[in-house]
Amino acid sequence: MALRSDKNTGGEKTPTFQRLGAVRRTQLITTYGVGAMIALGDQSYLVSGLDGWRVGRDPDIHEFRLQTRLGMRKGFYLPPAADPPAGDGVRIRRFPDMYTCPGKDARPDTGCDENLRRYGAFNPKPGSTACASCDEPLTPSRFIVACERGHLDDFPYEAWVHGRPLRANERSGHRLSYRSTGRTAALRSIVVGCSCGEEASMEGAFGRGSLASVNFRCFGKRPWLPRGSDEECGLTPRTMQRGSSAAWFPVVRSALSIPPFSEELYEELLVPGRYDQWKGEDDGLIRRLAEKAGLVPGRFEADDVVEAVRHYEAYEAGERPDPSVLTGFEPSDVLREEEYRQLDRESDTQHFQTKRPHELPDAPAPPGIAGTMLVTRLREVRALQTFTRVDPPMEGDSEDRLAALSRDDVGWLPAVEVVGEGVFLRLSADRIAEWTAPAPGLTAGPEERAASIRRHHQELLNQRAHRSKRQSPSSQVDARLLLVHTLAHALINEWSLDAGYPASALRERLYVSEDMAGVLIYTASSDSAGSLGGLVSQGEPRRLRRSLASALRRISWCSADPLCMESEASGVDSLNLAACHACMLVPETSCELNNDFLDRAMLIGTPDKTTQGFFEEFMSAL
Known part of the structure; x- marks a missing residue:
């Protein structure tokens, strides 16, 4: 993607542009998006707003769930490419002055x-x-x-x-x-x-x-x-x-393409102008239009086309859970709930394939792991929704903190789509309830340790709310979040060694609420690191037991111990406990929560046995 700047210093009416550099399209979403500064040589520039981006008439990327959630009537466009005819780049402006x-x-x-x-x-x-x-x-x-x-x-x-x-x-x-x-x-x-x-x-x-x-x-x-x-x-x-x-600080929203929207028929309905013309029509007219478009007969059944149109209409009208209503905490929002349900069942669609690993009598699932799913194919759409400055974005931020990407409402957002593979782990709800329940003899159980981080998080939320003169939201940090998040980091570090991926090429996707406790560890990268293969095999029973055991042994000791394990607070804004760069932190691109809300004691317990680890039973059997 080319970066171009007006090279005129005079008063010409028609500006001319010169090519100053290039970045990858994905960087226009994550690193050098609208409003970000970029250094080119010894000069500094600012990436211009969407008003000056030249995009095609029809959207490049379709992801109905994410589009509905973000209220984008036109959809998503890829950032302009570097050379004509694909595009003429993105305008940048000199800054500071x-x-x-x-x-x-x-x-x-x-x-x-x-x-x-x-x-x-x-x-x-x-x-x-x-x-x-x-x-x-x-x-x-x-x-x-x-x-x-x-x-x-x-x-x-x-x-x-x-x-x-x-x-x-x-x-x-x-x-x-x-x-x-x-x-x-x-x-x-x-x-x-x-x-x-x-x-x-x-x-x-x-x-x-x-x-x-x-x-x-x-x-x-x-x-x-x-x-x-x-x-x-x-x-x-x-x-x-x-x-x-x-x-x-970019605010990037993403969604997985899951059934039924990941099916080929649903993709065909989103051909520019097709669904907008068909929705609201009666069944007979939709059948005739499908025949005229060549979808039936042969490729699809007419009844299936009608059902797909009605499915889109129901989702758009809000008869399904409205994905535009956010909880403020992304791991628990409605998009994640829909994905969580789909990740727990086998599927075989164009953009989403999952299967359960073969059960082996001599390699049962580790205690506490209720289900494993091998995700052999997935598609993720990532869109730059907005950005913030000074302080990173946090749940409950007021709308006036979110900067505009354009002066006028353009009706679309820049986005990229990436494909990859992964492993989904669902934790046992019964085991979590047993683990978090008060136990005699334990003076600092999981919820008591989580309360320390929750208190610091609430103080941070209160400070931001006070500066913005608004009501502070309640912190949603609990032992379940710390457990799932810390497990994700432990496995990312372990699988980066076993599967041959750099840790920066692996990502976590958390599913945490009263009804969810799971994590998807996946690779979805647009460069060569996203196509190495081998990550799915880490979910096979023997490999999973072996890699989990190795990860738990690895984090049972940290080179910063005993300070790390005994720390009463660590990390930025004291949002971690037993977690540091030597044991738990991962590259920023891999973590959804800025390397916050981590505590390895949730997995392995404390040396003095005052807090029980979720996997202590598994570790004792090793």
Whole structure:
């Protein structure tokens, strides 16, 4: 996928574009999506909104459940390809706008004393990023500001130097300069000065209330959208480095293609314009239209076509559980409930094939595992719904935290589809109930340990709700979630060794609620790592017992023990217990919950026996 930028600096009415670089289509969903910054060479750019993307008339990807859930009337489109005729790339815009010129240090005779200005003030030649005065390459500002509502702006150097924003009639006599004393690597060695004689170092600029101290408020800037897209805000923004990971957190929604929607007939009904014309019609007309379209006779039965249309209508009308109603906690939402039911039965459709492993008398399922399903084929659609800044997205976030991908309602989202394989494990509900029940002699049972993480999580939810002036949701962290999530991480780390996949090519998909306790570990990658094969075989009885036993032995000891196991809190915002990089954490691309809500004591228990592990019976038999 090509990235293109307007190379004109003048006032031409018809802009021309130059190709500046390329990224993969999947990166336009997960890494360099709308509103994200991308470094190309020594320059920095911002990926533009969907308003400027050139896509075809008809959607490229169909996933009815996800489309209904997200309310996308047009569906999903692949990000534009790199070269015509498939597409002409995605527009990017220069950001930040503030630049520095090293000319004063490189060539003292150039007169570049006021070397901190907006990019256009250096008068670079068309197609060049060099200062017109000294011909030295310009450098984008290291610092930017962003607020929790997704707005983005240049760092307010003028207000920082003077201790307050300057009024419009005061600005003409103030020219800024930027220098580093070189004494230390700390921020206090970076000094911003003004021609009026005022100067200030950058020390303290990253504090949460630092910009409030100079009375600077967010102006609601949305530079990734067309001009005129700014909105009211007024929050106090946060200072961050230009390349900070906190500058862009994608909110990616996904769904598996499951029966009946994964059947070939249902795919045929979503041919552009077909279902929209057929829905609501009587059975006879649908049969005639199906014959005219060549679906019957021969390929499908007329009654099956009518039934499929009615099935789509019922789902769309909400007679089935409405997938647009979210619980705020994705592992328990209605899309997951539908997938959980399908993953527990055998299927053979175009995009979804599952089968049960052969039962072996000498290799029974490990205690606590109620069911195993080999998923020999799956299709997942991932769509970029929105993004956040400053803080990562979390269940219960208010809508004003979710940034817009376009100024106008375009009715579609960028998405990619990936195929792969996996293994689904369903935990025994009876064993979970027995395990979580209070037991004599255990002073810190599973629910008591989970309560510690739930308390920290609730405090974090309360803090965010207070800043947004809204009611805080209740934390849904419990022992069941910690158990399923920690088991997923243990198996990902183990299977990455046994199956030959890098851990980053494996993903977890959690199913956790009062009625669900399961995990799908799968590979769904668009590159070569997604087609190695071999993951499904890990669900065969002997391999599963062997790999689970090995995973439990591996996490029973951590190189950071006893500190890791005895820790009262670990991880970002204290959302983990016995879990660290040496034992439980996996690549960010593999985890749904940002490596939070983990505790290996849930699987193996604590050394002092105050907490029982879910698989202690299995481990004792090894």
